[in-house]
Structure formats: C-alpha cells, structure tokens
Amino acid sequence: MTLDIGVTMKRPRLGFFKYSCCMGCSYFFAYVHKHVHEVLASFDFVFIKLLSRKGTPEGPFDIALVEGTITEAWQVDELKMIREQSKKLFAIGSCAVIGGIPAIKATAPELEVEKKVYKNLSPIHSIKPHAVDAYVKVDGYIRGCPPAERDLYEALTSVLTGREPDFPQHSVCIECKLKGNICILIADNMPCMGPVTNAGCGALCPSMNRACYSCFGPMKQANAPALAKKFKAMGISRDDIIRKFTEFGADTIEFRKAVETVYED
Amino acid sequence: MNQLKPLIARIEDVKIEAEGVKTYTLSTGFPFLAEPGQFNMIGYPGVGEAPISLSAIMQDGSFKHTIKSVGRVTDFLKDFKKGDELFFRGPYGRGWPVKKAEKKDILMIAGGVGLAPLRPVIQIILDRGELFGDVSLICGARNEKNMLFMDEFKEWSAKISVYLAVDEAVRPEKWQHHIGLVTDLLDRVRIKPERTIAFICGPEIMMRFICRGLMMHGMSQSSLYVSLERRMKCGIAQCGHCQHSGLFVCKDGPVFSYKEVRGLPDGVL
Amino acid sequence: MTGERTFQKFKRLIPKKAFLLWLDSLKKDYKLIGPVKTGNHAVFKEVDSSEELFMEYGTTMLSPGKLFLYKPNEELFRFTFNEKNPSPIPLPQGEGARGRVTEIFSSEKISVDEIHSMPEKQVIVGVHPCDMNAILYLDRTFLGAVKDPHYEARRKNTVIISLNCAYVSENCFCSSVGTGPFLHAASGYDMLLTAFENEYLVEIKSRRVEELFGLRGRGAGNAELRLKAEKEKSIKWKFKKTVDISGLDNIFAENTGHPVWQRTAEEKCLSCGNCVMVCPTCFCYDIRDEMSMDLKTVTRYRCFDACQDIRFAEVHGGNFRQRRAARLRQFVTHKLDQTNQYGVSGTVGCGRCITWCPTGIDLMEITEEIQRYEPA
Numbered sequence: 001m002t003l004d005i006g007v008t009m010k011r012p013r014l015g016f017f018k019y020s021c022c023m024g025c026s027y028f029f030a031y032v033h034k035h036v037h038e039v040l041a042s043f044d045f046v047f048i049k050l051l052s053r054k055g056t057p058e059g060p061f062d063i064a065l066v067e068g069t070i071t072e073a074w075q076v077d078e079l080k081m082i083r084e085q086s087k088k089l090f091a092i093g094s095c096a097v098i099g100g101i102p103a104i105k106a107t108a109p110e111l112e113v114e115k116k117v118y119k120n121l122s123p124i125h126s127i128k129p130h131a132v133d134a135y136v137k138v139d140g141y142i143r144g145c146p147p148a149e150r151d152l153y154e155a156l157t158s159v160l161t162g163r164e165p166d167f168p169q170h171s172v173c174i175e176c177k178l179k180g181n182i183c184i185l186i187a188d189n190m191p192c193m194g195p196v197t198n199a200g201c202g203a204l205c206p207s208m209n210r211a212c213y214s215c216f217g218p219m220k221q222a223n224a225p226a227l228a229k230k231f232k233a234m235g236i237s238r239d240d241i242i243r244k245f246t247e248f249g250a251d252t253i254e255f256r257k258a259v260e261t262v263y264e265d
Numbered sequence: 266m267n268q269l270k271p272l273i274a275r276i277e278d279v280k281i282e283a284e285g286v287k288t289y290t291l292s293t294g295f296p297f298l299a300e301p302g303q304f305n306m307i308g309y310p311g312v313g314e315a316p317i318s319l320s321a322i323m324q325d326g327s328f329k330h331t332i333k334s335v336g337r338v339t340d341f342l343k344d345f346k347k348g349d350e351l352f353f354r355g356p357y358g359r360g361w362p363v364k365k366a367e368k369k370d371i372l373m374i375a376g377g378v379g380l381a382p383l384r385p386v387i388q389i390i391l392d393r394g395e396l397f398g399d400v401s402l403i404c405g406a407r408n409e410k411n412m413l414f415m416d417e418f419k420e421w422s423a424k425i426s427v428y429l430a431v432d433e434a435v436r437p438e439k440w441q442h443h444i445g446l447v448t449d450l451l452d453r454v455r456i457k458p459e460r461t462i463a464f465i466c467g468p469e470i471m472m473r474f475i476c477r478g479l480m481m482h483g484m485s486q487s488s489l490y491v492s493l494e495r496r497m498k499c500g501i502a503q504c505g506h507c508q509h510s511g512l513f514v515c516k517d518g519p520v521f522s523y524k525e526v527r528g529l530p531d532g533v534l
Numbered sequence: 535m536t537g538e539r540t541f542q543k544f545k546r547l548i549p550k551k552a553f554l555l556w557l558d559s560l561k562k563d564y565k566l567i568g569p570v571k572t573g574n575h576a577v578f579k580e581v582d583s584s585e586e587l588f589m590e591y592g593t594t595m596l597s598p599g600k601l602f603l604y605k606p607n608e609e610l611f612r613f614t615f616n617e618k619n620p621s622p623i624p625l626p627q628g629e630g631a632r633g634r635v636t637e638i639f640s641s642e643k644i645s646v647d648e649i650h651s652m653p654e655k656q657v658i659v660g661v662h663p664c665d666m667n668a669i670l671y672l673d674r675t676f677l678g679a680v681k682d683p684h685y686e687a688r689r690k691n692t693v694i695i696s697l698n699c700a701y702v703s704e705n706c707f708c709s710s711v712g713t714g715p716f717l718h719a720a721s722g723y724d725m726l727l728t729a730f731e732n733e734y735l736v737e738i739k740s741r742r743v744e745e746l747f748g749l750r751g752r753g754a755g756n757a758e759l760r761l762k763a764e765k766e767k768s769i770k771w772k773f774k775k776t777v778d779i780s781g782l783d784n785i786f787a788e789n790t791g792h793p794v795w796q797r798t799a800e801e802k803c804l805s806c807g808n809c810v811m812v813c814p815t816c817f818c819y820d821i822r823d824e825m826s827m828d829l830k831t832v833t834r835y836r837c838f839d840a841c842q843d844i845r846f847a848e849v850h851g852g853n854f855r856q857r858r859a860a861r862l863r864q865f866v867t868h869k870l871d872q873t874n875q876y877g878v879s880g881t882v883g884c885g886r887c888i889t890w891c892p893t894g895i896d897l898m899e900i901t902e903e904i905q906r907y908e909p910a
Contacts, residue, residue, distance in 0.1 A: 162341070273641045311613075531860055
C-alpha cells in the first residue's frame, strides 16, 4: 500500500498490531471512522497488518496501537519488543484494553477450554488471556468495541501535538443523562451495565433503548458487586448476571468481584 | 465578554529554577495588576487550563509564573521558549493579607514549589521593608535540587532571616543548612505570638504540622494563613471542582486563615 | 425580570382551554416548551401545539432549568491555528515599550473566537415549584458576582410559567424544605398557575407577561384565594417523605466518619453520577478541549460534571476525594448542609436523586441515620 499524499513534513511513524481478536479495530481504523483521510495523511503507516502483507514490523515507532487479547506466549515476546521500540503505546479496543470477548475463556481452567475446542492439543500453545497492560506499560486506552472515535482522535492528536492524552473516566450514565435519555435501568427494569462502565461511547446502546453490555469495561473503582446485587433484586438469573459481567470483562478485577458476589449469595 | 475567555500572553523569558521547575516571565500588552497570592488560569488550546499562582507581579506590568511540570497542562508548557505564546486569564482569588501584616512580624513557611506563591510577598518586603517588623522565611524542599530561587536567597537575606531545610541532601558535604523537616526549624525562629502573622504554603500535610506547631508556639488560628491547592476549571466560583463545604477555594481562597479551613472535610488540615 | 416599573399583579381565573389557546398564540414569537408524556414518563420538550402538553404530570427525570437554561453541553470558544507559521511578533524593545497601555495581544498563530449564544425566545410552561426554586438557585451561581453570558442570555429570553403541584410523587419532599408544593418565591419568574376544576388561577408575576397576557377571564376574589390555600393545605398531607432540616447545618461536616458513608459506599453507591445529573441544582461543570483531527481547530466546551467522577477533586499527587464514600458524602452534604454557600439549602426536595439512583440510595434515610446518631 502506498501513501502518496505529498506531505513533506516528517510524519510520525505508526504501527498497528493485532493479537487475538476479530481485527475489527484495524478495519475501523483504516476504513470506517470519520477522519480516515486526515489520519492517513498525518501518519507514516509503517506497519498495519490489514493493509500490508509485509512480514515483521520494523521499529522504531512514534506511536503503536495494539488491538487484541494476549493469548499466546509469542505475542508476549513481540508485544514487549514493540513496547521497547515505541515512544507511545495505546491499547485499542475492548480486547486489548480489558481482555474483551477472548477473555471469556478466563472463566474456566485453560486446559478445560482447550479440550472443549480442540481434539488434538499438541499444536495448541495458548495461555491465560490477558489485556495488553498485563505485560507492558500502556500510555492510554482507546476503549470500546468498536473503539470510541473521540478517544482515538484524542490519542492520535496527542501524539501529533506532543501533549498528554485525556480520556474520560466517569460512567456511561453521565453521557446518557447529557443526552437526555430516560434511564432504562430504572424506568424499564433493563439490566443496564452503564453505572459501572467507563464512558466514551456517548451512551450508544441506551440511546437505542438497549441495555449497556459494558464493552468499554469497568470504570476505575467501579462498584460492580453492588450492581450485581441490584440485578439479582431485579429478578435476573444468576447465570445471566454472570454472563453480563464476563462478556467483556472476565479478565478485570472489578467484574470478577461481581461474579464472586453472585456465587456467594 | 465571557469571563472564561483566555487572553494571550507572550513569554519574555524562561528561567530554570529547579528540577522540572521553570519561571516564565509573561507580558500581555497591558499592565497586569494582581495581589500577592492570587492565581491565573494558564493554558493552551487542546490541552486545557490549570490554576497557577503568580510568583511575581512586576512594576512594568508583566508577571511571572513558576511552574513545575507535573500534570497535563504544566507538562505541555515545559518546552515553551522565549517568544512563544500561551493563554491565561485572571487574576483570581483572595491573596495573602499583606495589609493586615503591616507593623507585624511575618513568618513565611514554604515547602517545595509552595515558595512560588510567597515570592510576591517577599518582593513587597524587599521593596518596602519598613512597613513590617521582623521577617523570617523557612523554606523546605526534598533536596537542594528541588529548592526554588536559590540564587535569590542572598538578596533576600538583607531583609529577611532565611532558614533552609532539605529532607535529604544530594551533596551533604556542600549543604550548610538543616537536613530534616521544615517543622524542625520552627524552634530556631523567635516567634512573638501576639505580633506575628504566618503565611504558609506547601503540601497540605506539611501545612497541617506547621499550623499545629505554630499553635504550640502560642499563635492563634486566625493569624495563620495557608494557601490551598485544588482542582479548578473556571476560577470564578462556578465549576464547583474546588468546593469544600460551602467554600469555593477559587473565590474565597486560595489563601485562607487556618481558622476557616481547619478540619475541612476531605482535606488534612 | 425584576427592578422594572411596577406592573399589575392581577389574579384571574381562566378556563383551561382558553389558557392553552393563549399559549398557542405565543408560538409566533416564542418556542413553547412544556411537559409531554412519553411512555410512562413526562419530559420537558418543545411542542408544536399546546395539545401535546401533559399538565397533570408528576415529575420529570431532567429538570427544565438544566435542559433549557443551563445546557448540558455548551460550546464556549473556538481556537483556530493558522496555516502558515507567521513570523514571530517582534518583542517590544527597551523599557519604554513595556508597561505602556497598548492593545491586548493578539496572535497571528492562533485566533480565538468566542461563541455567543443567540437564544430564541422561549416559554417554559408547567414548571413545578421545586424546579422553579432550582432555577433561582442556578441564578446564584451563574448570575452572581461573575455572570455567565450564555445563561444570562437564555434567562432573559425565557418566560417561565410555574405550576403549583396537584400531585405528590413517591420521593417528593419539597414540603420539608420549604420549596413546595406551592410556590412562594416573590420574583424571578413570570406567571404562576394553580389548577382548579376547569380553570387555572393565573397570577401575574412580571411586567412582560402582563403585557403578553390578554385574557380577561374573571377576577379571582377572596373565595378563590381561600380555595387555593385549602388546596395547598390538603396536598401537604400527602407527602410520604419528610426530613427535619432544623439543625442539619454542619451535621454532615461533623460526621464525616459516620459509618453510614462507608456502608452505603460499599453496599450501594456505584459512583455513576446519576444523582448529580438529574439534580436540578447541581451546577458543576467541566471544561474540555477537543482538537480536530486535522489539528486546525480546537473547540472548548463545557458540560455538566459530577462530583462522583473519580477525577473531580484530583490534583497532582493526590485526590481529595479518592474514596467513593467521600464522593457520596460530598453530594449529600452539598444538597443538605452547605447553606453557608448561598444562604439556602442546596436541595429543592424534588426527590430525583432518590428516584433515579440505580441502587435506591435515599438521602432521607442517610440523614435520619445521622440525626439519630447525634447525641440529643
């Protein structure tokens, strides 16, 4: 892929790395969001698997974006190498930020999961799923599935202008109320994960009359056990509550606490 | 006009004060007037704003800010050079009660960058020392590399008894002052409680121990003044971030008498 | 609103239908805003015709003051970075050049545009006494020593028609804090309605609405005013939630270590900020910058902020309210105990924070627990 936009300014070198995930973040990054053109023009795309069939990534990078859960040992090695070669490293998408969908397997012992899926275990070398920050220092989180546009631009413009990025740390409820939505948790008794979920999506699902399922993951210091108890009082079954908290956040301490609360009762 | 609208200030000079601390001399094209202890909201588009105390208010209408790069805004400013522009609005807040200190002994106690908001007071004392009684300054820092205005102490000593302390010295053989806490130095100053007013600025936990210490020396709560640091977005008593049980630190402070803020919920004073 | 030449504070009885038609007649100059029924709830929004209005509503989730006067999002400034790097402005030379009164600096590199709000004229009808008192509370923040131009412009362009309550919702406690169910504020609004059988008792509270209001109806006499007083008296019995606000001053500040905070924070509070967002008197805001992807413009806007946000009181090297319990206490204290701020209680008794709390935290229960704990 060639980028001939005629920008003579030295553009920051960007690498986009993919581990265990659906590659949706790459796709979103390269094709879908509002300012694809500006992003393409602003950065020197050194490596992005979706667009380049080139083999190994060659650093150094001014900015590395990492999507996907870390589920195999080689990924850990490569991730550490990328960290060393990158000035800034951002986790992008639920998988890289909190473990995401692949982390569902964290709810059972690794070997059990492997046996469930594969007949022959000899070529399988998977490890317990973890978010990117379990292995390397991360400079910021672009949360969500698909990732939040605003947060993506914040990360990219922060690198371009040399400032620290600023991401929201409050709950989805605040964005939901700013939009003027009637609370579906209270009014319609829907098990909405908004109160414990980090903002950034603009309360997308609740605005469409759907309960938040926490693809952005727990906000800092989230009191997930209290929400789990509320769900229980609303008459949601134990299994459904557990599914709520393990769909994306099975690898997060906050949501694991909620699961444990439900088991305890 | 919207009071939140920032104005442009030009950096006339940048001086490195200590590790990660720089003093920026700013001019605006109009004479900037402020009281010692007041603050400006300093910022840059895209980065936001942060409240920073004035470290000097100059006769010629320019002013100085001594900034330690610790947060988003201050970190961004650390690479700014002479001739660059930044944005500011202010001055805001209630400063040190210098008028009330006239004819009295002044005891200033500073910790780390807490010395910066006291510098305009020191300037007044240097210019019009005859207005005040005995003036002492106790100044603490983590080590000598973190001590602000080291090159100015000599000039200050003409009118002010300066006492220095570092938690630990990087080069102990060269450090001729106290090694230990600032509170240790309280005993070295002869305090006449009834005619002394104390201006204190530093980490809140330090101010707590200083205030308690000075009260043990017989000073009353209402003659101790502290400058508080809080998160602020507006500086004009609207955004609510700096609220503490009814007080807006931006409007009612940042300088308070210890009597007003002792035992403030969520603080440690 | 106030300080104008005196006007005729007449009281008239107007048939409800005629009144609604009068509202429709205002539509040529004003946006008409009022309570509308959507599903099981009422919301304040702009209507095309008075037929859409649901004047018998109990309560709404969001208050009209924080929807149409103090906006959830407000663009304040736009910074534009100019394409070419200009030659730096020459620094003034010599001592004489400094300190002179010259023009305020402008930058060739960045221009700042202030966004002025040009609010349309609007009528908000059906504002309950709690919400009216909340608007008067917001006035203290935004029309105080420093005036907010956006709020001020909207306030000036808004005719507020308040409506005395005929129903008590589950969590209302305005009767305990003196902000309802009937409005007794002397000024700051334009008209007060009390619903009778088929008529509204209309009380004129401003000159501009006196000029706007052309309906004659029939003059209200002592009998009608007695009926109004009776209505107020009878509704006061219907409140399920009450609180004794006498002696609340400082009770929270003095009980920062009370176990109720830690227990509620552990068992119930989610730090989600719903209480703050639905509160009609919560005025806190955040100012945020958003940079365009081409790096050419920065939009500085403000939006509601919540003291429940973990970063709300964070400074470098510390957070004054790191603990959830501290943030919960900050909210409750500001509502019930910070009368030293504006001389009035921060709550208007609308009960929204109780209704819309996902885990049902009840300020009244917390208060009672602390009051009980106080040695007599």
